[in-house]
Amino acid sequence: MKKVLGRKQSMKPADEKIWWDVINHIEEYVSQDEVARATDIARARILKATNAKKAAYAWSGGKDSLVISDLCRSVGITDCQCLIKYTEFPAWVEWLIKNAPPNCHFLKVGFDLDYLAEHEELLFARGKIGQRWLRDIQQNYFRKYLKQENLDVVVLGHRTIDGNVCGKDGIRIQKDGGILFAPIFDWSHELVFAYLHYNGIELPFMYKWYRGFYNGTCGWAQRTAGSVNQAWREVYDIDPSVVIQAAEKLPSAKKFLEELSNANRHEKT
Secondary structure (H helix, E strand, C coil): CCCCCCCHHHCCCCHHHHHHHHHHCHHHCCCHHHHHHHHHHHHHHHHHHHCCCCEEEECCCCHHHHHHHHHHHHCCCCCEEEEEECCCCHHHHHHHHHHCCCCEEEEEECCCHHHHHHCHHHCCCCHHHHHHHHHHHHHHHHHHHHHHCCCCEEECCCCHHHCCCCCHHHEEECCCCCEEECCCCCCCHHHHHHHHHHCCCCCCHHHHCCCHHHHCCCCHHHCCCCCHHHHHHHHHHHCHHHHHHHCCCCHHHHHHHHHHHHHHHHHHC
8 A cells, every 4th residue: 555645734735636646546556455454444343333332423425424434334334414514515515415325314503604703713714713613513513413312332434644533443432421433543545535446436526626635524614725815715716606695794705705896897997
């Protein structure tokens, strides 16, 4: 197995081409036998962690959750939950609903435009403020899923190379009960892409968006760029309607559209 891809948090926009080059030549990096061995290990981990326990998995539609869905369903775990954020791109929501696995339960979560209007520091935030998206939306709802469905285990697609805290051997025992389990915690990016390739699972279209691998399945308000204006530019290039709607509530979006309109007017003159 050849490994050339590092943490996506360290990616530069130009690195996206390297990722696509690896994907398009994945058989040169990972063999089918290597995927088969890793698959057997992951299935054994899931069976051990969920033996005689009530389990489900989390599904986001991203590359890792596509692997987890396939693995879990192959060992008889079929219930899952998909968190749809208020700040998703409409085309992505449409894809999620159309391509969700059977027995997938959708839950609308996150910060809506009214909340973001009062907390604009959350828009395109980095560092500790940006971590609120991860903590308040993703992690908290994984724990709520455990409680609400009376689950013993929720299986996740988290991996250490993505900067996720996965716990020893992929196991995180929660203080108030239940386990968050990441059976592919030690998989490389190349192995994930190879699993999808050899199992005939297509990557979703949103990875072809600008900085698609860097941003992954995050909502538009979680995208980070050199400036707020640049972030709005990226969102606008993907779907102008998102910025137009946001401008009704968010001053920075309104300012971006005004500056864009002025620039276009000057170009015409």
